Amino acid sequence: MGKFHVLILLLVFFSFSLFHGGLSRAIKGKSQGGSEEEWGYVQVRPKAHMFWWLYKSPYRVEQPSKPWPIILWLQGGPGASGVGIGNFEEIGPLDTDLKPRNSTWLKMADLLFVDNPVGTGYSFVEDTRMLVKTDDEAATDLTTLLMELFNRNESLQKSHLYIVAESYGGKFAVTAGLSVLKAIDAGKLKLKLGGVALGNSWISPEDFVFAWGPLLKDVSRLDVNGLKKSNSLAEKISQQLKDGQYIDATNTWSQLESVIGANSNSVDFYNFLQDEGMGPVALTASEFSNGFFSVNRYSRYLSSLRVSPGNGDGDLDILMNGVIKKKLKIPDNVTWGGQSDLVFSYLAGDFMRPRIAEVNELLSKGVNVTIYSGQLDLICATKGTEAWIDKLKWEGLQDFLSTERSPLYCKEDQATKGFYKSYKNLQFFWILGAGHFVPVEQPCVALDMAGAITQSPAAAEAS
């Protein structure tokens, strides 16, 4: 009942002429919280429809020298929905109980959630052959979407766009960053790219699989026998990658996860201080074999973090296929998450491919790159992230590595929340006490970080 009140639209109109394709349209509304929202589909290729949802911040600060930023949030998976998970579970204006989120990143920027790549969340294909098989294909589609949104909108063009990614989204972010730059240079895209931020991102799978065993051994979650088994599978993956056997490497990765699960009594890959399935819902066997990046796993883990006493609500799937689907006027036959598993399978040949070279390229082109990492993450562990950073060929690397870092605090809290350092256009945030989902587990310091990443005029006011 209360939900519907929150969702009342003060202003709704359809504009069928804005975008081509029968399903493509922009819908505009205003939430009770005061943030203006727009959403719609863009047909990025024939039979391939991508869904976007833009929130204009009610906290906007006008400062002539600093444009109000837009964050494009890219979820991982591949196949996990930014419109669902990133929005309602991490940084959007409302949580899954449709209550306001105090730590929403709208306090620092406008938020653009996109269900990327096609087949994810509300995005869909009419023919599964239209699903993407590589990060580059995904980047091309995303660039097409940005051309539709930005090219005819002078007000959007005034902002800097920051691509902020989590997990597998980091691979999409770096390939999309390069694709966006190319389109800008070619005069095809009117947009100012502010930077790219990689949160616990799967940039170099090989470095992560080599980090898992030693990290878990150091914190007593594996013994020397488990460590040996883990390392030997990591070696196998390394060889498969050298030989270009990417699908085999994906299969070995899955095998390695099972071995670690069995030898650690099911450590949680998103926070190694926890057991997998510690949340309210036990995992079924089929979900277990489905890979740790599965969409179900994400939302389970996140709902296990949520404290909602005496409230049975909050199941993301019910929300996204219920009141939100209705509000957004998603076509009846589109199921949120209905094609997500296919997205993962179609990308199996690219899943283990590293994207370090793309980070190099962004850095050498002068794009601001932020890397942030939750201390307790296993799947994209800080140890693995530091290992791939060491492999950068960027000329500033040695100076970056020798730069001293500074502690981070939040508000009046005296406790150390993390560390930070930057050199030229690369900056790194180490976030303490958070696993894979930094904005969920450390919302205060994550919000400050969002302000810093986007050079938000709201951040300048707060400090």
Ligand SMILES: *[C@@H]1O[C@H](CO)[C@@H](O)[C@H](O)[C@H]1NC(C)=O
């Ligand atoms: C909400 O945020 C404000 C300022 O950012 C803070 O003072 C307050 O304690 C927060 N409230 C909750 C419930 O977290």
Ligand SMILES: *[C@@H]1O[C@H](CO)[C@@H](O)[C@H](O)[C@H]1NC(C)=O
């Ligand atoms: C939904 O129905 C429309 C119209 O019949 C069709 O074009 C579209 O392909 C369908 N979508 C899905 C995901 O099946």
Ligand SMILES: *[C@@H]1O[C@H](CO)[C@@H](O)[C@H](O)[C@H]1NC(C)=O
């Ligand atoms: C484009 O800009 C106008 C303001 O000029 C705004 O009202 C409109 O909602 C924008 N469209 C999109 C898709 O953001």
Ligand SMILES: *[C@@H]1O[C@H](CO)[C@@H](O)[C@H](O)[C@H]1NC(C)=O
């Ligand atoms: C890029 O980073 C530098 C150094 O932190 C900063 O001064 C500049 O404003 C950033 N540019 C953008 C577009 O965010």
